[in-house]
Amino acid sequence: MNPISTCKSRFLVPLFVFLISVAPLSGETTEIGNNVQLLRYYQNPENIVLKTSDGFIRIQTIAAKSLEISYASDSNFIKPSDALIAKPIVNAIIIRNTTESLDVRMGDMYFSIKKAPFEIHITTGSNNEQAIITGPFSINETTGVNFRLDLRDKIIGGGARAIEMNRRGKRLSLNNEANWGYEWGAEILNYSLPIFYSSKKFMVFFDAPQKALADIGFTNRNRFRIESEVKAFNLYLMTGPDYKALLKEYTTLTGTQPLPPLWAFGNLQGKYGYLSQIHASNVVDSIIKDKFPLDAILLDLYWYGKGIGDFRMGNLSWEQSNWPKPTDMINNF
Structure with missing residues (x-):
C-alpha cells in the first residue's frame, strides 16, 4: 500500500469531524456585545x-x-x-x-x-x-x-x-x-x-x-x-x-374599532369574480329566488377592469362596457 495514501486515509475522517465542529450553526452567530453604559x-x-x-x-x-x-x-x-x-x-x-x-x-x-x-x-x-x-x-x-x-x-x-x-x-x-x-x-x-x-x-x-x-x-x-x-x-x-x-x-x-353594521355578520356572497352587471344581477336574483339569505355581494376586481391583461388595479371607476348602470343595479339589489 502506498504510504502516502495510507496517511491520507488516516487523517480524512478526523479532519472532517474537526471542520464540522468549528462551522457556525444557523441561528447561533456571535452576539454583539452590550457595551452601553x-x-x-x-x-x-x-x-x-x-x-x-x-x-x-x-x-x-x-x-x-x-x-x-x-x-x-x-x-x-x-x-x-x-x-x-x-x-x-x-x-x-x-x-x-x-x-x-x-x-x-x-x-x-x-x-x-x-x-x-x-x-x-x-x-x-x-x-x-x-x-x-x-x-x-x-x-x-x-x-x-x-x-x-x-x-x-x-x-x-x-x-x-x-x-x-x-x-x-x-x-x-x-x-x-x-x-x-x-x-x-x-x-x-x-x-x-x-x-x-x-x-x-x-x-x-x-x-x-x-x-x-x-x-x-x-x-x-x-x-x-x-x-x-x-x-x-x-x-x-x-x-x-x-x-x-x-x-x-x-x-x-x-382604542377599539366601532362595532360593524349588522349586515356585516350576515351572508356575504362573493367569488372571483363577477364579470358584468348582468352576471352579478343574475346571481343575486337566483339566490333570492331559491330563498337563501343574502346581505351583500362582493364584486371583486372586474367592476373596474376586464381581467387578465387589463386589471387596472387602483382604478375606482366602473368599467362602463360591462357595468353600464351600476347605480340602478345597486338600487335593485
Whole structure:
C-alpha cells in the first residue's frame, strides 16, 4: 500500500469531524456585545430621560400597566403615530440611586436600570418575572430594541403568517405585502402587526410606521430584537396577569374599532369574480329566488377592469362596457 495514501486515509475522517465542529450553526452567530453604559439621568415631573453611551431613552407611563419607551440617537424624540390615542400619565416618580442601578417606581410600574452594562429590568405580570431590555440600540445601519430571551420564553404575534404560533427562531419582516397562492411556511401574509406577546406576560408594540424587522432568536437564540433604519422610535410595553389583560391594556392605548353594521355578520356572497352587471344581477336574483339569505355581494376586481391583461388595479371607476348602470343595479339589489 502506498504510504502516502495510507496517511491520507488516516487523517480524512478526523479532519472532517474537526471542520464540522468549528462551522457556525444557523441561528447561533456571535452576539454583539452590550457595551452601553448609563452616563446620567434627568428626572422630570412626567418622565425620566436616560443619557447612555448609545443614545437617549425617555420612559413614562402611558396607562396603568404600560410604559412608553422612546429612543433617539440625538435626544430628538419623535411623536407617537396616529395609532395611539392614549396620553402620558403624570405619576409620582420615585428613584433610588445606587452605585450599580436606578430602582424606579412610576405609579404601578416598577423597573430597575442597570448602569453598566446598560439594561432595563421591568417587572411583568407573571410571577414577578421580568422583561429585560439590553443594548446596543444601534447596530450597523439599524436602530432597535433588544429583549433577552430565556430558554423557555415563547413569543407570539407579528400579524398574519402561515408558521408556528411561537415565532421564536424566526426573522420576520414587518410590512404589508400581498402573498398569492401561499402554503404552510409563508412568513408574510398580506398584513403584519408590530405587536408581540411574551409568555412572561408582557406585550410589545413597536410604534414605527416604516418597514421594520423582528429577529426573534434567529441571529442569536437569546435575543429578540425589533429594528428599523430610522434613528428614533417609540415602544410600548404592557404588562398584565394574562393575555386577556394584556389585550385590554393594548386597546387602552390604541382604542377599539366601532362595532360593524349588522349586515356585516350576515351572508356575504362573493367569488372571483363577477364579470358584468348582468352576471352579478343574475346571481343575486337566483339566490333570492331559491330563498337563501343574502346581505351583500362582493364584486371583486372586474367592476373596474376586464381581467387578465387589463386589471387596472387602483382604478375606482366602473368599467362602463360591462357595468353600464351600476347605480340602478345597486338600487335593485
